[in-house]
Amino acid sequence: MKGQEWYQAKDIAEDYDTKRFSRGGRLIDEREKQAVLEAVSPVEDKRILEIACGTGRFTTMLADRSAEIVGLDISNAMLQQGREKVRNNGVTDRIEFLRGDAARLPFPDDYFDSVFAIRFFHLAETPASFLREMSRVSRDQVFFDTFNRYSTRTVYNWLLPMGSRLYSESEVNRLLRNADLTLADESHDFILPYGFYRQIPDEIASGFREADTAVGGTPIGNLLASVSYWNTSVD
Numbered sequence: 001m002k003g004q005e006w007y008q009a010k011d012i013a014e015d016y017d018t019k020r021f022s023r024g025g026r027l028i029d030e031r032e033k034q035a036v037l038e039a040v041s042p043v044e045d046k047r048i049l050e051i052a053c054g055t056g057r058f059t060t061m062l063a064d065r066s067a068e069i070v071g072l073d074i075s076n077a078m079l080q081q082g083r084e085k086v087r088n089n090g091v092t093d094r095i096e097f098l099r100g101d102a103a104r105l106p107f108p109d110d111y112f113d114s115v116f117a118i119r120f121f122h123l124a125e126t127p128a129s130f131l132r133e134m135s136r137v138s139r140d141q142v143f144f145d146t147f148n149r150y151s152t153r154t155v156y157n158w159l160l161p162m163g164s165r166l167y168s169e170s171e172v173n174r175l176l177r178n179a180d181l182t183l184a185d186e187s188h189d190f191i192l193p194y195g196f197y198r199q200i201p202d203e204i205a206s207g208f209r210e211a212d213t214a215v216g217g218t219p220i221g222n223l224l225a226s227v228s229y230w231n232t233s234v235d
């Protein structure tokens, strides 16, 4: 598993949100939160599991909206950031942060209504086993994102500290069949890759983002997108 060690470090965890989601990265955070919300809503009283929840960006957002949510991650340092967010926001009763390995989820079959993971599958060397495990503990829905093989991400992937596993649509479809999941909905975004937005100030990022979504809305947009969101139902 790429990044399993990397995210254990306290300084990496402490810098995680600022490094990725300040400057133009704020727009990425917004888009990812919108994708999760659209997929799992309505969330009130739903029992949700977030795999590889990291610093709890989505876990806290969903607890705020009255979901009963467990955020699971293998890194104590990342979970610690999530716990601090909860302390600051005060939504302690509907949220549990749990240290665990996504390869062996400590829950019975069909325990959750929805299970999701964001920015996890690009780290997975054996995605089929993780997806099957997510499917096992979910009654209704599994939602996740992938970084795309044929996209601008390919150009700078080799520069990243641990690279990313990139997926083609046919590979995702194979993985879904293998995990007894049926595709309900898909969306594709970010022709300009994340790394670009992070480098530019917030003030000018919005203009690029508008152009990005405008091209993304054309027939070639889906082909060029660097990120895909997959919303599936459990068979």
Ligand SMILES: C[S@@+](CC[C@H](N)C(=O)[O-])C[C@H]1O[C@@H](n2cnc3c(N)ncnc32)[C@H](O)[C@@H]1O
Residues within 6 Å of the ligand: 001, 002, 003, 004, 007, 008, 051, 052, 053, 054, 055, 056, 057, 072, 073, 074, 075, 078, 100, 101, 102, 103, 117, 118, 119, 120, 123
């Ligand atoms: C890129 S971060 C994403 C965090 C969060 N999902 C987000 O979007 O901000 C990847 C996370 O996966 C976690 N991770 C890596 N391998 C894992 C495993 N086998 N089980 C659970 N979490 C894992 C890391 O600790 C890290 O927090």
